[in-house]
Amino acid sequence: MPSADRRLQPRRTPRQVRAELTRERILTAAAHVFAEHGYAAGTTNRIAERARISIGSLYQYFPNKDAILAQLLMRHLDRGAWTQADQLDLSPGTLEATVRALVRDAIDNHGDDPQLLRIMIEEAPMSKELLETIDRHSRERGAQVRDLLARHPDVHVRDIDTAAELIMFTVELNTHKLMADPRTIPVETFEKELVDMVTRYLRGDR
Known part of the structure; x- marks a missing residue:
């Protein structure tokens, strides 16, 4: 309205x-x-x-x-740009390191105070400007992930676009949940398990 x-x-x-x-x-x-x-x-x-x-x-x-609060969330989103994506080594054998860079970036971008992060997630009112910021962030992040998957020689998935969406959703949602309540799982354990899971999926391990 x-x-x-x-x-x-x-x-x-x-x-x-x-x-x-x-x-x-x-x-x-x-x-x-x-x-x-x-x-x-x-x-x-x-x-x-x-x-x-x-x-x-x-x-x-x-x-x-x-x-x-809406401005705090928009600032949080704008500061979450993955600025190191263009500097990654995409040579054969580096897929796990590439995935770790993606997961680590998501963790670092959610390093705010857990209470503040929960408030931004649960309480921020959805204005048109905020929804546009969320959509822009999602499109920019999605383009980066799709580009990396398309160029990495170790990626073996049926559909790059679908894989990029699945990875973004999995990494972002689980990182939000963990960092809003970091007592549930040690961050180091979370990072290792998430990197292993995503890497195996992208390699096409069966």
């Missing part, structure tokens, strides 16, 4: 360095407040106090805490 989307839009787009720094202070403060107090108790007053600005100044940038 357009009215709901307007509730989630930042009120002010920074055009000066000081304004951008203030916006970043608000987002950083909100991340700490949500992680420490939870979303229900993470009020805009607490965020403003943590950012050391007045509540009026906060409202110049964001209309409510829903808009702040």
Whole structure:
């Protein structure tokens, strides 16, 4: 709904360095407040106090805490670009290392405080801008994975597009789940088992 989307839009787009720094202070403060107090108790007053600005100044940038959380999730997604994908060695015998790089990148990108990660996953309201950011992230990541699978000589799957979608879904979903509650499985064990599973699938092991 357009009215709901307007509730989630930042009120002010920074055009000066000081304004951008203030916006970043608000987002950083909100991340700490949500992680420490939870979303229900993470009020805009607490965020403003943590950012050391007045509540009026906060409202110049964001209309409510829903808009702040939506921006935190979009920032999380935008910072999750796989920048090292083009530098991987795709020579024969490197498939396991390639898969490990993909899994490790997903783990590193979800290294936020577990409580904050759970809040972003469970509480962030879905605005049009956020949905577009999620879709763009998915398409860009999918293109990278498809390209790697198509060029790697050790990959033996029936359909590259389907394999790329399956791997993305498997890695992203399981990484989100683990990093939101890292007590369930040691991260090192999770990484090893997921790398082994995906590598065997891509090799066509039966």
